[in-house]
Amino acid sequence: xxxxxxxxxxxxxxxxxxxxxxxxxxxxxxxxxxxxxxxxxxxxxxxxxxxxxxxxxxxxxxxxxxxxxxxxxxxxxxxxxxxxxxxxxxxxxxxxxxxxxxxxxxxxxxxxxxxxxxxxxxxxxxxxxxxxxxxxxxxxxxxxxxxxxxxxxxxxxxxxxxxxxxxxxxxxxxxxxxxxxxxxxxxxxxxxxxxxxxxxxxxxxxxxxxxxxxxxxxxxxxxxxxxxxxxxxxxxxxxxxxxxxxxxxxxxxxxxxxxxxxxxxxxxxxxxxxxxxxxxxxxxxxxxxxxxxxxxxxxxxxxxxxxxxxxxxxxxxxxxxxxxxxxxxxxxxxxxxxxxxxxxxxxxxxxxxxxxxxxxxxxxxxxxxxxxxxxxxxxxxxxxxxxxxxxxxxxxxxxxxxxxxxxxxxxxxxxxxxxxxxxxxxxxxxxxxxxxxxxxxxxxxxxxxxxxxxxxxxxxxxxxxxxxxxxxxxxxxxxxxxxxxxxxxxxxxxxxxxxxxxxxxxxxxxxxxxxxxxx
Amino acid sequence: xxxxxxxxxxxxxxxxxxxxxxxxxxxxxxxxxxxxxxxxxxxxxxxxxxxxxxxxxxxxxxxxxxxxxxxxxxxxxxxxxxxxxxxxxxxxxxxxxxxxxxxxxxxxxxxxxxxxxxxxxxxxxxxxxxxxxxxxxxxxxxxxxxxxxxxxxxxxxxxxxxxxxxxxxxxxxxxxxxxxxxxxxxxxxxxxxxxxxxxxxxxxxxxxxxxxxxxxxxxxxxxxxxxxxxxxxxxxxxxxxxxxxxxxxxxxxxxxxxxx
Numbered sequence: 001x002x003x004x005x006x007x008x009x010x011x012x013x014x015x016x017x018x019x020x021x022x023x024x025x026x027x028x029x030x031x032x033x034x035x036x037x038x039x040x041x042x043x044x045x046x047x048x049x050x051x052x053x054x055x056x057x058x059x060x061x062x063x064x065x066x067x068x069x070x071x072x073x074x075x076x077x078x079x080x081x082x083x084x085x086x087x088x089x090x091x092x093x094x095x096x097x098x099x100x101x102x103x104x105x106x107x108x109x110x111x112x113x114x115x116x117x118x119x120x121x122x123x124x125x126x127x128x129x130x131x132x133x134x135x136x137x138x139x140x141x142x143x144x145x146x147x148x149x150x151x152x153x154x155x156x157x158x159x160x161x162x163x164x165x166x167x168x169x170x171x172x173x174x175x176x177x178x179x180x181x182x183x184x185x186x187x188x189x190x191x192x193x194x195x196x197x198x199x200x201x202x203x204x205x206x207x208x209x210x211x212x213x214x215x216x217x218x219x220x221x222x223x224x225x226x227x228x229x230x231x232x233x234x235x236x237x238x239x240x241x242x243x244x245x246x247x248x249x250x251x252x253x254x255x256x257x258x259x260x261x262x263x264x265x266x267x268x269x270x271x272x273x274x275x276x277x278x279x280x281x282x283x284x285x286x287x288x289x290x291x292x293x294x295x296x297x298x299x300x301x302x303x304x305x306x307x308x309x310x311x312x313x314x315x316x317x318x319x320x321x322x323x324x325x326x327x328x329x330x331x332x333x334x335x336x337x338x339x340x341x342x343x344x345x346x347x348x349x350x351x352x353x354x355x356x357x358x359x360x361x362x363x364x365x366x367x368x369x370x371x372x373x374x375x376x377x378x379x380x381x382x383x384x385x386x387x388x389x390x391x392x393x394x395x396x397x398x399x400x401x402x403x404x405x406x407x408x409x410x411x412x413x414x415x416x417x418x419x420x421x422x423x424x425x426x427x428x429x430x431x432x433x434x435x436x437x438x439x440x441x442x443x444x445x446x447x448x449x450x451x452x453x454x455x456x457x458x459x460x461x462x463x464x465x466x467x468x469x470x471x472x473x474x475x476x477x478x479x480x481x482x483x484x485x486x487x488x489x490x491x492x493x494x495x496x497x498x499x500x501x502x503x504x505x506x507x508x509x510x511x512x513x514x515x516x517x518x519x
Numbered sequence: 520x521x522x523x524x525x526x527x528x529x530x531x532x533x534x535x536x537x538x539x540x541x542x543x544x545x546x547x548x549x550x551x552x553x554x555x556x557x558x559x560x561x562x563x564x565x566x567x568x569x570x571x572x573x574x575x576x577x578x579x580x581x582x583x584x585x586x587x588x589x590x591x592x593x594x595x596x597x598x599x600x601x602x603x604x605x606x607x608x609x610x611x612x613x614x615x616x617x618x619x620x621x622x623x624x625x626x627x628x629x630x631x632x633x634x635x636x637x638x639x640x641x642x643x644x645x646x647x648x649x650x651x652x653x654x655x656x657x658x659x660x661x662x663x664x665x666x667x668x669x670x671x672x673x674x675x676x677x678x679x680x681x682x683x684x685x686x687x688x689x690x691x692x693x694x695x696x697x698x699x700x701x702x703x704x705x706x707x708x709x710x711x712x713x714x715x716x717x718x719x720x721x722x723x724x725x726x727x728x729x730x731x732x733x734x735x736x737x738x739x740x741x742x743x744x745x746x747x748x749x750x751x752x753x754x755x756x757x758x759x760x761x762x763x764x765x766x767x768x769x770x771x772x773x774x775x776x777x778x779x
Contacts, residue, residue, distance in 0.1 A: 131609035133574060135623050135672065136599030149613050 007501045008195040012184060020203060021244035022179040027170045027207075028241060030102045031163055034109030039155075042117030043143065052118060059111040067169040070108060074100035075176045075294055082301075096294070096303040101173035101180075108169055109162035116158025120151030149222075156219035160212050167208040171200065175262060175291040177298055181207070186289035190264050192416060192499050210240070256473065259295050259307035260288035263415055264496040264505070265353060265435060265489065269308045269459075271509035273477065280476035288505075292389065293317065300341055305464045306477070310353055312455035314338070316394045324398070327456040334460075342465035346474060347481035351435055351489045354457035355395050356446035357384075358432035360423060364445050371448035375429065376403045383409040385418050386431035395454050396431070402453035416497065419444065435459075435486060437494025459484070483516040523586065525550045525680055525712035526571050531580030532736075533566055540566040542736035543580070550679075553706055553713045555723035557758065558733035564716045567733065568682050571714070572601045584680065599623055602673030602681035602711075607689045608665040610657040616642075616668050617653045623676040641671040646701065663694035670702060674709070681706075683715040687722070699726050721762040732758060 045052040062070070078095035085091055093099065124147055132142040148155075171182030184200025187193065214236040221229030256277050260270035270286040277284035287304055296318060298304045311334055315321050319337055324330075335345040357372055369375050375382075384407045390396055391410060399405055407429070413421060418430040419438035432439060434446055434457075461481070467473055496508045524547035533541040540563045548554050558564040569575040570582055573594040582589045589597060610619050620641055621634040629637070642649045645667040657665055666686060673681055686702075687695040703726050706713050717723050723730045724744045731741040732755050740747055740755045748759055 127605065127609055128611060130574065131605050131611070134572070134598060134603040134605065134609070136595055136626050136676075137622075138595050141626065146611055150611075 006195055008193060008504060009199070011504055011506065012196055012199040015183070016203070017244075019179060019181050019183050019200075020207070023167070023170055023181045023204070023207065024240060024244040026098060026101050026105065026173060026178055026180060027163075027167045027211075028237075029098075030105030030170070031109055031159075031166050033102065033106040034162060034166070035113060035159065037106070038110045038113035039117055042114050042121065042155075046118060046121040046147075056111075056115060056118070059114050062107050063111045067104075067108065068172045068175070071101060071104045071169075071173055071176050072291065074104040075291075075297075078103070079297060094301060094303050096298045096301060097177035097179075100176050101170070101178035105166050105170055105173070109166045112158040112161040112165065113155075114158075116161070117151070117155050120154030120158075121147055123154065124150050152222055153219065156215065156222075160215045160219075163211050163215060164208045167204060167211060171204050174289040176294055177287060177290055177303060179287065183289055186262060187267055187505070189414070190262055190267060190289075190416065192497055193504060194499065211237070214240075256282055256284040256306070256467075257304045258284060258286045259290055259298060259304035260286060261292055261295055261307075262289050265433075265493050266308065267505035268492055268496050268508045268512065269349075271505045272480070272512055273306060273308070273461075275509055275513060276480065277473070277476055280472065282472065282476065299462055299464050300343065302464045302466045305467050306473070307462060308349065308459050309462055310457040311348075311460055312354065312395070312457040314460075315455055322394055322398070324452055324455045327458065330456055331458060331460070338462070342468055344463040344468050344474075346461040346463055346477060349459040349461065349480060349484045350482040351459055351484050351486040352457050353433050353435040353459055353489075355390065355393075355431050355454055356434045356449070357399075357429055358419075358422065358439060358444050358446050359429045360425075361443050361445040363428070364447070369447065371450050372399065372403050372405070372453070373450055375447060376405055379405050379407050382407055382428035383411065384429045384431065385411045385413045385421060385427040387415045387418070388412050390431045398453045402451045435489045435493060437490045437492070437497055440490060441494055441497075459489075480516070483519050484512070488512070488515055523550065524548055524583075525552070525585060526714065527581075527583045528567070528570070529581045529583075531567075531570060531577050531582055533563075533570060533575060533578050539563075539736045541570065541577075544733075544736075544738045545580075546731055546738055546741060548712060548714055550712055551710055553703070553711075553726065553728045554715070554731060555727035555729075556714065556716050556731045556733060557718065557720055557723045559718060561735075562733040563736040564733045565684055566736075568684060568714060568716055571682060572598045572603060574598070574603075599627055599676060600678055600680075602676070602678040604666075604669050604673045604681065604683040604686045606685045607662070608657065608669040610665055610668060610672075612657055615654050615656060616647075616660070619657065619668055620671045620675055622672065627676060637675060638671075641675055644674070644705065645671045647671070661694075662690050663698060666690060666698060670698075670705070674705070679710075680712045681714075683713065685716050685718070688717070688719075695722075702726075720758045721765065724762060 041055060045055055075095060078100050082093050082095045085093065128146060128150070129142060132146045137145065170180050171185055173180050174182035174186045181200050181204040184196040184203070188196030188200060214233045216233075217229050217236065218233035221227065221231070221233060258270045258273045258277070260266040267288055270288055274284045274286045290298065292313070295304070295307055296309065296314070299307060311331055314334060315330060319334070325333065331348065338345050357375065359369070364370070367378055369378065386396070391412065411427060415433075418432060419436065419442050421427050422430045422444065423442035432444070432446065438444070439446060461477060463470070463473070492508050492512045495511060496503055496505060501507070526548040528544050528546045531541055531544050532539065542563070544567060556564045556567060566575055570577050571584060571589070573589055584592070584597065584601070611622075614622070617635070617638045620638045624634045624637055638653070639649055642652065647664060647667055652660070652664065657668070660668065669686070687698050690698065699722060705711070715727065729741060729743055730747060732739045732747070734754055739752050740750045744759075747755055750756060
């Protein structure tokens with residue numbers, strides 16, 4: 001199939017109104033807030049060197065925080081703020097999605113606006129400010145009639161820089177639950193769908209260019225006192241906002257939101273759950289690419305209605321338990337514990353996606369390694385790679401303790417690249433996932449864990465507190481419980497990792513339903 | 520002094536840190552008078568001028584403008600009724616010639632049509648072509664034209680007092696001469712009280728009724744050129760010697776000029 005005719009372009013296009021609309025809304029709201037804060041600050045501090053220096057230093061520090069980290073920080077911050085307002089004023093707000101994304105992006109937009117604002121205002125010839133005073137202007141008149149118009153070109157350059165930064169960085173707001181053009185990039189990267197990645201990059205670049213040019217038009221209109229150009233630029237921005245507001249206006253707030261974390265299996269399962277709800281006549285959307293810690297809090301707060309998590313993950317991260325129990329016992333304990341938060345553990349899907357130490361089958365045979373206990377003897381000459389969270393998780397500590405593992409080197413990798421890396425010998429061992437289809441594809445083997453250091457990781461379906469008594473929802477989901485065995489999930493994941501039209505999460509979800517639906 | 524003073528300085532002083540910019544100066548400027556303040560750079564002449572419309576606030580002494588203590592008047596209102604011509608124009612680069620000239624009437628709330636009429640009147644008064652210059656930006660004007668616009672702007676709100684800070688200093692000699700003469704004529708025709716700062720004694724002698732000489736913040740002498748020539752102060756005499764020497768040398772070098 002030729003690249004331009006790939007049906008995934010059409011699929012990407014179908015998401016555009018939603019993704020673009022959300023992206024424009026969060027970017028422009030952040031920019032507006034950033035301007036509303038930064039411009040007055042720039043004006044207030046223009047003649048006060050000490051506060052000005054402090055302000056610029058703070059804005060620069062914010063700028064050195066990576067965009068993703070800044071966005072991630074706002075989520076727990078707002079979560080804490082929300083619990084405070086709930087306790088004090090009885091009102092709570094969602095710390096998920098729009099609000100943290102907008103606040104973090106607004107903070108991000110401040111440096112160029114502040115710096116250019118201050119530079120522009122300070123760069124004005126003092127003789128002109130003296131002249132403004134001399135002809136009888138009040139300080140306010142001097143500011144609005146002389147200083148601001150003269151500083152305008154420099155200030156607008158800062159605003160345009162901020163706009164481009166914010167639109168680019170907004171693609172990183174996907175993991176904290178704000179739908180954006182980043183959804184293409186995150187989903188594409190996870191499912192090796194390069195069409196999506198390219199589409200997301202082009203769309204956000206085009207949006208940034210368009211907004212930059214429209215702001216440029218406004219600037220030149222103001223500078224040359226051309227009402228036409230200013231109006232055209234203003235109308236352009238307004239049209240952009242209006243166009244992105246329209247498609248989502250009619251969206252029902254009663255819609256069920258299915259969450260998904262940032263890896264291929266989650267994309268497939270959320271598509272499957274969404275399809276099941278829609279087949280029962282319920283309105284449902286998927287909110288994918290959510291960070292692992294964000295997603296549970298989002299469920300608890302009711303920002304999403306359901307998602308699939310793994311028993312061992314919740315056991316360690318939410319219950320903070322380090323002991324390891326047999327499968328059934330752990331599930332029962334988990335169910336009781338989650339019920340305290342009014343979260344329903346509806347049941348398990350039938351497969352486990354546990355961490356497992358994985359290496360090429362031939363290599364393992366050559367070294368005589370069958371279990372992690374065998375591996376321990378060779379570990380000091382081997383290197384290991386894991387995903388971004390593995391080495392800070394309790395499982396890793398438990399593994400090291402149980403088997404006395406000491407590797408020569410450890411590296412962090414994007415999960416999708418780990419399998420190819422271990423297959424090619426780039427690293428010797430990886431901390432992979434048992435349900436991953438790539439294990440079969442690259443002829444790898446998952447090593448036994450005779451001491452049961454790694455807890456069970458059954459895929460379980462969780463429902464938000466507000467859906468606890470929702471019979472329609474529960475009966476729509478019941479047909480999936482216990483139906484998906486590990487072999488089927490591996491095959492689904494392998495399909496999802498392909499790079500063709502049949503590998504999109506939607507297509508794989510349909511394949512999966514065709515396979516398990518009649519069971 | 521035939522009439523009451525338009526501006527009166529009484530024991531006025533102003534310090535910038537340890538520097539005495541203006542040191543116990545007393546000076547009266549009569550209504551209708553053209554006074555030139557002469558002095559080298561750092562002599563305090565610009566500071567003295569700016570104290571009159573409170574662009575700079577005095578540390579001590581009293582300044583009255585048309586009989587009122589300036590400390591009791593709103594500084595913004597005070598500046599709107601005193602014309603001020605800045606060194607090299609001080610025109611706002613983003614505003615047209617017409618908007619520059621009409622700025623003070625506009626601030627005073629004069630209706631837009633009246634401002635337009637007044638701008639045309641002033642362009643004629645300072646001898647600028649209405650259609651050619653009205654809508655231009657200052658950058659499109661020559662130095663002399665810019666200074667004419669600066670004078671028009673100072674006169675726009677019909678002030679009775681005009682303060683000028685080295686208005687012709689940056690111009691070529693021909694333009695400077697023409698502009699000086701033209702302004703002297705406006706001063707007479709409009710019955711203005713004018714205070715002009717200059718470092719050029721020749722210009723002061725040719726334009727002003729009276730001259731005040733400043734040095735190191737102090738007022739050394741004041742009077743008509745003839746009165747000053749009888750001064751006992753060596754610096755004042757030195758200042759007066761310069762134009763004299765120039766005339767003598769010019770007469771020697773340009774015997775056919777017939778000017779002297």
